[in-house]
Amino acid sequence: MMFDREYFDAGLYRVGTACEKWDGCRARSGADVLPMWVADMDFPSPPAVQEALLRRAAHPTWGYTEVTDEDLDALRGFWERRHNVSFTREEITLLPCVVTGLKLAILSLTKPGDGVIIQSPVYGPFRMSVEVTGRKLADAPLRRGKDGHYTMDLEAVEARCREGAKLMMLCSPHNPVSRVWSAEELQALLEILDRWGVPLVSDEIHADFVYAPNRFVSMLNLAEKNVLSLVAASKTFNVAGLQTAFCVCRDEEIRRRYRETVEASGVVSGNIFGVAAARAAFEHGDDWLDGLLAYLDGNRALLAEEVARELPKAVLSPMEGTYLGWIDLRAYGFTCAELQARTERAGVVFTGGTFFGAETSEGFLRINIACPSRNIPEAIRRLKKALEA
Numbered sequence: 001m002m003f004d005r006e007y008f009d010a011g012l013y014r015v016g017t018a019c020e021k022w023d024g025c026r027a028r029s030g031a032d033v034l035p036m037w038v039a040d041m042d043f044p045s046p047p048a049v050q051e052a053l054l055r056r057a058a059h060p061t062w063g064y065t066e067v068t069d070e071d072l073d074a075l076r077g078f079w080e081r082r083h084n085v086s087f088t089r090e091e092i093t094l095l096p097c098v099v100t101g102l103k104l105a106i107l108s109l110t111k112p113g114d115g116v117i118i119q120s121p122v123y124g125p126f127r128m129s130v131e132v133t134g135r136k137l138a139d140a141p142l143r144r145g146k147d148g149h150y151t152m153d154l155e156a157v158e159a160r161c162r163e164g165a166k167l168m169m170l171c172s173p174h175n176p177v178s179r180v181w182s183a184e185e186l187q188a189l190l191e192i193l194d195r196w197g198v199p200l201v202s203d204e205i206h207a208d209f210v211y212a213p214n215r216f217v218s219m220l221n222l223a224e225k226n227v228l229s230l231v232a233a234s235k236t237f238n239v240a241g242l243q244t245a246f247c248v249c250r251d252e253e254i255r256r257r258y259r260e261t262v263e264a265s266g267v268v269s270g271n272i273f274g275v276a277a278a279r280a281a282f283e284h285g286d287d288w289l290d291g292l293l294a295y296l297d298g299n300r301a302l303l304a305e306e307v308a309r310e311l312p313k314a315v316l317s318p319m320e321g322t323y324l325g326w327i328d329l330r331a332y333g334f335t336c337a338e339l340q341a342r343t344e345r346a347g348v349v350f351t352g353g354t355f356f357g358a359e360t361s362e363g364f365l366r367i368n369i370a371c372p373s374r375n376i377p378e379a380i381r382r383l384k385k386a387l388e389a
């Protein structure tokens with residue numbers, strides 16, 4: 001099968017599958033709405049994943065199942081091949097999802113009231129995980145350049161360490177600002193954390209969505225101690241509904257504490273279908289993924305063209321990675337609540353900026369471009385209409 005433009009252009013009709021992105025949105029905003037929000041893709045998962053799931057479903061019992069060495073080796077092989085990162089089976093802990101993995105890192109490495117460093121704007125559940133576990137937000141907001149390119153504020157990170165923060169959560173590559181952190185930036189961050197003895201949990205769920213000449217660098221390749229990386233097939237191969245993710249940690253002591261917390265929290269993983277899908281994707285998904293990345297690269301260029309032409313006052317952050325575009329619409333003078341009401345009336349839904357940080361992101365929207373290309377000009381046309389209404 002060819003994973004070419006024609007394949008991805010065909011997209012997928014997802015209505016009626018209890019799909020949050022389409023069905024949830026239509027229930028709230030009407031049948032004609034174009035959903036460009038939650039981060040999953042309007043493409044079928046690789047055929048090998050479909051086949052593996054059908055094969056497993058065809059055997060008519062789904063009792064307790066082992067996660068085999070081959071399942072873990074599929075993850076290891078994929079990371080070795082695609083990211084030049086190697087780790088052992090022992091270093092892997094199975095999880096139901098990455099956000100659970102973040103919360104478990106907080107619970108295992110900090111105490112109630114401790115500061116946890118995040119870098120706003122960032123994927124909302126970072127902040128929510130700190131709040132729901134009774135820890136304290138220690139925000140070191142990213143610095144925004146005029147062209148919408150963000151960098152880390154390392155002085156702020158160090159200040160939060162000095163104030164006593166006990167953990168840092170990194171989003172790498174970064175949702176929503178589309179940065180792929182360079183080895184130098186990550187190294188500089190690690191030096192600070194190392195100086196203060198602050199452990200790091202690195203959410204690397206977007207690792208596979210990187211556009212040349214940028215290169216993803218895993219924290220696993222930069223540090224042995226005090227680092228946990230959270231990875232999954234879910235974002236890359238569109239299998240988030242199967243609830244399977246992995247924590248990879250080389251540091252024995254941190255891993256021991258993490259697993260104790262997994263155990264004590266009653267978090268149980270090993271969904272038969274999730275594991276089967278991840279293995280099939282990791283073993284046989286490369287061609288599909290290469291085709292997808294070429295297609296998304298085209299969507300990324302198309303989005304930049306559309307924004308520049310239709311919304312001259314908007315600033316789209318340069319998209320180095322992820323399939324999520326971050327658009328600064330502050331020049332149009334609306335709050336996120338106003339933007340969302342207007343866009344909904346114009347028949348399109350984005351994620352409002354404040355989901356990623358109330359202080360840093362009023363007047364921003366995030367757009368998901370993992371969809372057939374034709375939806376992008378249509379979404380921008382509707383956005384323009386919303387701004388002019």
Ligand SMILES: Cc1ncc(COP(=O)(O)O)c(C=O)c1O
Pocket residue numbers: 039096097098099100123171175203205206232234240245
């Ligand atoms: C940075 C980041 N982490 C985690 C998640 C969610 O992962 P999971 O469904 O495995 O909890 C997302 C989904 O958009 C994300 O963007």
